[in-house]
Amino acid sequence: xxxxxxxxxxxxxxxxxxxxxxxxxxxxxxxxxxxxxxxxxxxxxxxxxxxxxxxxxxxxxxxxxxxxxxxxxxxxxxxxxxxxxxxxxxxxxxxxxxxxxxxxxxxxxxxxxxxxxxxxxxxxxxxxxxxxxxxxxxxxxxxxxxxxxxxxxxxxxxxxxxxxxxxxxxxxxxxxxxxxxxxxxxxxxxxxxxxxxxxxxxxx
Numbered sequence: 302x303x304x305x306x307x308x309x310x311x312x313x314x315x316x317x318x319x320x321x322x323x324x325x326x327x328x329x330x331x332x333x334x335x336x337x338x339x340x341x342x343x344x345x346x347x348x349x350x351x352x353x354x355x356x357x358x359x360x361x362x363x364x365x366x367x368x369x370x371x372x373x374x375x376x377x378x379x380x381x382x383x384x385x386x387x388x389x390x391x392x393x394x395x396x397x398x399x400x401x402x403x404x405x406x407x408x409x410x411x412x413x414x415x416x417x418x419x420x421x422x423x424x425x426x427x428x429x430x431x432x433x434x435x436x437x438x439x440x441x442x443x444x445x446x447x448x449x450x451x452x453x454x455x456x457x458x459x460x461x462x463x464x465x466x467x468x469x470x471x472x473x474x475x476x477x478x479x480x481x482x483x484x485x486x487x488x489x490x491x492x493x494x495x496x497x498x499x500x501x502x503x504x505x
Contacts, residue, residue, distance in 0.1 A: 302416040303409065305362045310371035311397045316380070332365045338429070345430055356430040357423070357438070364419070367412050374408040375401055414487070421483055443475050 312318060313325060336344075341360070350356040378401055386396050402409060424440035431437060437445075 302362060302364070302367075302420075303412055306364070306368050306371055306412060307397065307402060307409075309363055309368050310375050311393070311401060313368075314372045314375035328365055328368065342429060351430055352432050352436070353430075354436055357426050361419075361423075361426070364416070367415055371405070371408060371412060374405050378404050417486060418483060421479075439475075439479050443479050446472055446475050 313321060313328075315321075335341075345351055345356050345360070350359065382400055382404075383396055386400055391399070420438075422440060424438065424444055427436075427438050427441045428444070431441070
């Protein structure tokens with residue numbers, strides 16, 4: 302996600318890119334209008350991505366809002382740094398990964414948090430596109446446990462009078478497992494969060 306979003310934001314933040322405004326308009330249109338669930342499902346199926354993890358990764362590779370925020374941040378990097386790098390023989394990839402991104406670490410940290418939380422909490426795409434239980438993400442497993450009470454396989458061999466207690470224990474343990482990693486990740490990124498959002502939201 303960060304790699305693809307960074308590439309798109311870098312291209313759209315450069316001054317000499319042709320048709321930059323029409324491209325940005327087309328990208329922004331996707332924030333307001335979507336193809337709908339059925340056409341998207343048919344597209345995923347026809348591309349051969351159905352019941353594969355790629356169906357969860359490729360369609361969400363770039364988030365439009367995150368792309369716009371990162372583009373705005375890249376535009377705030379002084380243009381003189383890019384000119385100096387080009388004089389020294391640097392290409393676009395060198396400029397992006399050795400100049401632009403290191404100077405945009407607060408925004409990159411925010412993007413990391415946004416994408417991480419988004420993927421961690423995502424279950425609907427897996428519910429639609431996956432049928433193999435071995436490929437289910439944690440949130441879909443949690444949904445099966447909490448809503449559908451689908452724990453028959455887990456409770457095989459346990460006496461009936463103990464099943465309720467074991468089922469409740471599994472529910473609470475699953476909730477903890479799905480919550481703790483984000484709680485652990487957030488304090489390390491908190492110091493970048495406000496700064497990154499403010500930098501990415503300003504436009505000169």
